[in-house]
Amino acid sequence: xxxxxxxxxxxxxxxxxxxxxxxxxxxxxxxxxxxxxxxxxxxxxxxxxxxxxxxxxxxxxxxxxxxxxxxxxxxxxxxxxxxxxxxxxxxxxxxxxxxxxxxxxxxxxxxxxxxxxxxxxxxxxxxxxxxxxxxxxxxxxxxxxxxxxxxxxxxxxxxxxxxxxxxxxxxxxxxxxxxxxxxxxxxxxxxxxxxxxxxxxxxxxxxxxxxxxxxxxxxxxxxxxxxxxxxxxx
Amino acid sequence: xxxxxxxxxxxxxxxxxxxxxxxxxxxxxxxxxxxxxxxxxxxxxxxxxxxxxxxxxxxxxxxxxxxxxxxxxxxxxxxxxxxxxxxxxxxxxxxxxxxxxxxxxxxxxxxxxxxxxxxxxxxxxxxxxxxxxxxxxxxxxxxxxxxxxxxxxxxxxxxxxxxxxxxxxxxxxxxxxxxxxxxxxxxxxxxxxxxxxxxxxxxxxxxxxxxxxxxxxxxxxxxxxxxxxxxxxxxxxxxxxxxxxxxxxxxxxxxxxxxxxxxxxxxxxxxxxxxxxxxxxxxxx
Numbered sequence: 001x002x003x004x005x006x007x008x009x010x011x012x013x014x015x016x017x018x019x020x021x022x023x024x025x026x027x028x029x030x031x032x033x034x035x036x037x038x039x040x041x042x043x044x045x046x047x048x049x050x051x052x053x054x055x056x057x058x059x060x061x062x063x064x065x066x067x068x069x070x071x072x073x074x075x076x077x078x079x080x081x082x083x084x085x086x087x088x089x090x091x092x093x094x095x096x097x098x099x100x101x102x103x104x105x106x107x108x109x110x111x112x113x114x115x116x117x118x119x120x121x122x123x124x125x126x127x128x129x130x131x132x133x134x135x136x137x138x139x140x141x142x143x144x145x146x147x148x149x150x151x152x153x154x155x156x157x158x159x160x161x162x163x164x165x166x167x168x169x170x171x172x173x174x175x176x177x178x179x180x181x182x183x184x185x186x187x188x189x190x191x192x193x194x195x196x197x198x199x200x201x202x203x204x205x206x207x208x209x210x211x212x213x214x215x216x217x218x219x220x221x222x223x224x225x226x227x228x229x230x231x232x233x234x
Numbered sequence: 235x236x237x238x239x240x241x242x243x244x245x246x247x248x249x250x251x252x253x254x255x256x257x258x259x260x261x262x263x264x265x266x267x268x269x270x271x272x273x274x275x276x277x278x279x280x281x282x283x284x285x286x287x288x289x290x291x292x293x294x295x296x297x298x299x300x301x302x303x304x305x306x307x308x309x310x311x312x313x314x315x316x317x318x319x320x321x322x323x324x325x326x327x328x329x330x331x332x333x334x335x336x337x338x339x340x341x342x343x344x345x346x347x348x349x350x351x352x353x354x355x356x357x358x359x360x361x362x363x364x365x366x367x368x369x370x371x372x373x374x375x376x377x378x379x380x381x382x383x384x385x386x387x388x389x390x391x392x393x394x395x396x397x398x399x400x401x402x403x404x405x406x407x408x409x410x411x412x413x414x415x416x417x418x419x420x421x422x423x424x425x426x427x428x429x430x431x432x433x434x435x436x437x438x439x440x441x442x443x444x445x446x447x448x449x450x451x452x453x454x455x456x457x458x459x460x461x462x463x464x465x466x467x468x469x470x471x472x473x474x475x476x477x478x479x480x481x482x483x484x485x486x487x488x489x490x491x492x493x494x495x496x497x498x499x500x501x502x503x504x505x506x507x508x509x510x511x512x513x514x515x516x517x518x519x
């Protein structure tokens with residue numbers, strides 16, 4: 001299996017699935033931790049509320065594994081993983097949206113409500129400005145739909161990846177960050193290795209988003225066929 | 235900086251785009267998938283698809299239309315029309331909508347908004363408010379005891395495609411709906427719909443003062459000559475996005491042309507992705 005979309009039963013995956021199909025990838029939908037560990041690339045889409053989503057990720061499967069552990073292991077190893085919107089927030093340590101509920105803690109950031117913003121939710125197109133040259137995220141306008149965001153640059157959290165193979169070396173890798181402003185400056189994307197987290201929705205960001213997804217897929221599946229038709233004839 | 239949005243609207247009946255004036259006199263305006271593809275290429279920031287089918291078969295075909303539009307569309311898709319239950323909303327999202335617009339059903343049972351927002355997220359819950367100016371009382375009628383605003387500047391929610399007046403204050407309803415969980419207000423002026431006379435600015439100002447949620451102004455976009463001026467007026471009155479159908483369907487203007495004019499008027503608009511450094515060789519001297 002090449003690309004897996006993690007379904008929590010709460011998130012709408014039709015848009016991200018359609019976007020991947022347009023780029024020649026037929027993703028598989030799964031809530032099986034084993035498949036999340038084994039897939040070459042994984043998308044953690046994010047729509048919905050943080051509390052219920054986190055509960056679903058920490059539920060044990062029949063094998064005793066959890067989606068949370070499978071995702072944390074991938075991220076610690078910097079394997080191709082794309083977290084979108086709430087997906088980005090789930091990688092963080094905590095959120096104002098669900099006080100007392102711990103996130104996956106793979107990154108040390110806290111997620112706060114964008115209370116200084118004139119309008120909430122933050123709906124629409126806004127500028128994404130990378131700190132420095134990023135592998136996947138260019139400067140441009142992307143589509144956002146959220147009320148919460150990380151306000152400080154996230155750092156890999158070795159504690160959160162406890163027990164996961166490869167966690168030790170994680171701190172050596174740089175985490176590149178892109179910023180956006182809505183009332184306050186917040187983290188609109190960050191990347192480390194083949195791990196990419198976007199507060200915006202690349203699948204809804206027109207050509208900008210398609211180009212970003214293409215870059216991430218090119219890195220994650222360098223040998224993939226370019227189109228679905230090509231895949232079908234192979 | 236958050237940009238203002240331009241949203242073409244497709245009124246869809248039995249798989250075809252239709253358009254009328256003041257919700258009536260619908261005529262065929264093409265294939266929704268082709269329209270969707272074209273509007274995205276022409277710079278639309280989002281797309282809105284309203285199912286105006288009156289029949290059960292029409293409703294079923296709407297899900298199929300949503301799925302076909304999703305296949306080609308890489309910008310947000312809001313779908314409304316006939317959303318009565320949480321499972322209606324869920325079905326639309328599963329077929330590819332990013333947001334669902336809820337109208338009369340929420341008026342009848344406001345908790346529907348809370349259910350959708352809590353289960354599926356506030357970001358996908360849009361309250362569609364169809365508002366009409368209150369009709370003047372027949373001559374000789376005494377003014378209502380609690381009238382505190384002139385009749386011409388008060389608005390009521392209308393339902394059933396404009397055939398029924400609810401008596402509910404449109405401004406208070408928008409505030410209540412967003413407090414219950416709706417993340418955005420799609421505010422349509424019944425009086426201006428399809429007329430090209432400009433958005434209803436008094437309505438926009440009143441709703442802007444009543445909620446912090448983004449407002450999509452709908453109903454009244456003018457033709458090529460007036461569209462940008464109408465847009466500037468609507469943004470100044472508090473709109474975050476403009477919805478238009480006739481303006482784009484009849485080929486008077488593309489979303490990008492309208493956005494360029496609005497950008498010249500000083501508004502932040504998305505005018506196309508900055509190109510990444512070209513891989514083409516430097517021109518030789």
